[in-house]
Amino acid sequence: MRKSWKTDSLDISGDWKRAFPSAASSQSPGLSVSPLKSPSSPPRPRSSDLALRAAMARLRTLPLALLFLLLLGVPALFSVALGFSADSPTDRRLLVLVDDLAIRSSHSIYFRSLESRGYELHFRLADDPKLALQRYGQYLYDGLLLFSPSTKKFGGSVDLAAVLDFVDSGHDLILAADASASDLIRDIATECGDPAALVIDHIGHAISQSDVDHTLIAGDEFIKSDVILGPEKIKAPVLFRGVGHSLNPTNSMVLKVLCASPSAYSANPKTKLSNPPSLTGSAISLVSVVQARNNARIVISGSLDLFSDKFFKSDVQKSKSSTKHEKSGNEQFATEISKWAVNVRHHKVGETVEPAMYRIKDDLEYAVEIYEWSGTSWKSYIADDVQVQFYMMSPYVLKTMSNDQKGLYSTSFKVPDAYGVFQFKVEYQRLGYTTLSLSKQIPVRPFRHNEYERFIPAAYPYYGASFSTMIGFFIFTIVYLYNK
Amino acid sequence: MFYLVAEIRALIAIIGADLCCKSDHSGRMGKSTTSDAQALIRSLCAAYSATPTNLKIIDLYVIFAVFTAVVQVHVLFFNVYRYLHGNSWDISLQLFPLRSAFLCRTAVLAVCLRIQVNKENKEFKDRPPERAFADFVLCNMVLHLVITNFLG
Numbered sequence: 001m002r003k004s005w006k007t008d009s010l011d012i013s014g015d016w017k018r019a020f021p022s023a024a025s026s027q028s029p030g031l032s033v034s035p036l037k038s039p040s041s042p043p044r045p046r047s048s049d050l051a052l053r054a055a056m057a058r059l060r061t062l063p064l065a066l067l068f069l070l071l072l073g074v075p076a077l078f079s080v081a082l083g084f085s086a087d088s089p090t091d092r093r094l095l096v097l098v099d100d101l102a103i104r105s106s107h108s109i110y111f112r113s114l115e116s117r118g119y120e121l122h123f124r125l126a127d128d129p130k131l132a133l134q135r136y137g138q139y140l141y142d143g144l145l146l147f148s149p150s151t152k153k154f155g156g157s158v159d160l161a162a163v164l165d166f167v168d169s170g171h172d173l174i175l176a177a178d179a180s181a182s183d184l185i186r187d188i189a190t191e192c193g194d195p196a197a198l199v200i201d202h203i204g205h206a207i208s209q210s211d212v213d214h215t216l217i218a219g220d221e222f223i224k225s226d227v228i229l230g231p232e233k234i235k236a237p238v239l240f241r242g243v244g245h246s247l248n249p250t251n252s253m254v255l256k257v258l259c260a261s262p263s264a265y266s267a268n269p270k271t272k273l274s275n276p277p278s279l280t281g282s283a284i285s286l287v288s289v290v291q292a293r294n295n296a297r298i299v300i301s302g303s304l305d306l307f308s309d310k311f312f313k314s315d316v317q318k319s320k321s322s323t324k325h326e327k328s329g330n331e332q333f334a335t336e337i338s339k340w341a342v343n344v345r346h347h348k349v350g351e352t353v354e355p356a357m358y359r360i361k362d363d364l365e366y367a368v369e370i371y372e373w374s375g376t377s378w379k380s381y382i383a384d385d386v387q388v389q390f391y392m393m394s395p396y397v398l399k400t401m402s403n404d405q406k407g408l409y410s411t412s413f414k415v416p417d418a419y420g421v422f423q424f425k426v427e428y429q430r431l432g433y434t435t436l437s438l439s440k441q442i443p444v445r446p447f448r449h450n451e452y453e454r455f456i457p458a459a460y461p462y463y464g465a466s467f468s469t470m471i472g473f474f475i476f477t478i479v480y481l482y483n484k
Numbered sequence: 485m486f487y488l489v490a491e492i493r494a495l496i497a498i499i500g501a502d503l504c505c506k507s508d509h510s511g512r513m514g515k516s517t518t519s520d521a522q523a524l525i526r527s528l529c530a531a532y533s534a535t536p537t538n539l540k541i542i543d544l545y546v547i548f549a550v551f552t553a554v555v556q557v558h559v560l561f562f563n564v565y566r567y568l569h570g571n572s573w574d575i576s577l578q579l580f581p582l583r584s585a586f587l588c589r590t591a592v593l594a595v596c597l598r599i600q601v602n603k604e605n606k607e608f609k610d611r612p613p614e615r616a617f618a619d620f621v622l623c624n625m626v627l628h629l630v631i632t633n634f635l636g
Contacts, residue, residue: 461555461556461559462556462559463635465552465555466628466631466632469549469552469590470631472545473590473624473628476542476545476594479541480541480542483537
């Protein structure tokens with residue numbers, strides 16, 4: 001039975017943009033976890049963003065995990081700017097909390113790169129008594145940059161819980177620490193991950209005229225993700241001086257973007273090392289990113305200097321390496337903001353309208369369009385691993401969708417022989433991209449009484465038996481009556 | 485299943501009664517088992533050949549009905565087998581065992597008729613065989629009406 005149904009289309013967009021300063025020269029490496037917006041991003045329909053938010057709201061739990069600590073030496077610049085937001089990527093406001101307004105000038109390249117991408121930066125001292133993240137229940141900012149490693153206590157209404165709430169509500173956070181990191185800053189980082197934070201001293205991998213401790217390290221153990229760090233390989237090591245942190249291996253949402261080399265260890269360079277360092281080698285994370293299930297993004301860097309103009313401009317030479325890089329690697333960190341928009345359709349094979357309900361054993365088609373925010377425009381997202389589930393308690397159908405090279409993913413399948421409330425689910429999590437989590441509820445009903453096949457082949461023996469018995473009865477009657 | 489059991493018990497009772505009435509216990513002690521069995525079968529055939537023709541017709545009909553029911557049970561098992569091996573199960577097939585039971589019932593009705601028209605059965609000697617046959621026909625009509633109602 002065919003019926004026409006009303007069309008109901010759902011537009012879900014999630015976005016996360018990752019922004020890495022791209023210009024080789026003056027980009028300052030920075031991890032920005034926040035909703036950085038790009039100036040040229042086209043405004044997205046707000047409704048779609050809201051829809052995504054709604055979809056994400058369920059996934060609220062935010063196991064932030066992460067942490068940092070580590071001092072290293074060697075000039076390298078590293079910048080990761082991740083921005084995520086479910087809202088329009090333009091006109092984003094970032095609150096920058098600093099210990100000292102001098103950071104504004106000492107890290108000017110990084111801040112300028114943010115502004116050039118359209119972010120509105122608000123600088124405040126971390127102990128400003130009028131500090132507030134929200135007013136009348138509305139957050140005033142879309143992202144928070146904590147460049148105040150030594151702050152013991154925030155001013156105004158901001159405290160640890162307020163910062164965590166800010167992230168829990170889907171906002172982005174960039175946290176930079178250094179060797180002087182206060183308990184408060186460590187607490188925030190701990191909430192996001194591993195509590196162990198140790199100062200680390202890195203030997204052997206940095207060459208610098210002034211650095212005798214080898215605490216300045218050149219990191220080049222990057223995460224292998226085009227999405228986070230951009231499609232171009234980062235050519236030069238990134239300079240890092242600060243604390244390292246370890247990641248809780250049970251937390252799958254944390255990624256080491258930059259980890260220490262195998263010869264690194266975590267210790268205080270000023271004291272004699274009596275015990276083996278607890279953190280060594282590549283277990284030490286220098287820069288980590290967290291993407292929470294609500295798509296809030298957090299970047300935790302163990303080094304505030306990493307974002308500084310000095311590191312941005314300095315040259316890099318790794319010890320035992322003859323190559324000298326004119327500029328530290330921040331230039332390569334430019335990546336684009338990518339954002340996703342999704343449009344979902346489903347209908348029965350041979351029809352175009354979207355039904356409100358399916359029947360068991362219907363053939364249906366499901367299609368979804370996925371776009372990626374490239375930093376300047378919406379591009380269709382091409383991949384061959386996007387799967388859709390037809391889900392009720394567990395996936396009854398799991399199919400990889402084929403795409404038409406224009407971002408339209410589609411597949412068709414038969415509704416399973418089970419009725420109930422199903423969901424079309426697309427759970428797509430790829431390193432560096434906003435988690436795509438779509439689900440659309442659709443009821444599946446059983447056959448109506450007149451939709452069963454009237455006569456089924458499997459029952460022909462029964463039909464035959466019924467009639468043969470009737471015929472047999474008739475013949476028996478005649479024979480019995482006339483046999484005398 | 486109930487009907488099937490009832491039917492088999494009725495058949496055993498009838499055949500047993502016939503054998504008791506007709507056989508002369510001619511088996512001898514000490515003979516080989518094979519010749520005993522042959523003698524048994526021979527005496528069984530001899531005894532059964534003395535059965536009135538109308539009872540033989542009824543027996544034939546009972547055998548036909550039981551055979552039909554057995555075939556259906558096998559078909560049912562075949563469907564269960566298919567189901568267990570991954571083919572889809574049509575829920576309407578679940579009604580067919582019931583239908584098989586209905587078909588068995590016609591055999592039960594025939595056995596009842598046989599009991600009543602058997603002249604050697606004194607229990608129903610005051611009931612004329614015409615009345616018994618009429619009952620049989622009426623019950624079969626109702627039965628087949630119900631079965632037809634379940635078709636399709």
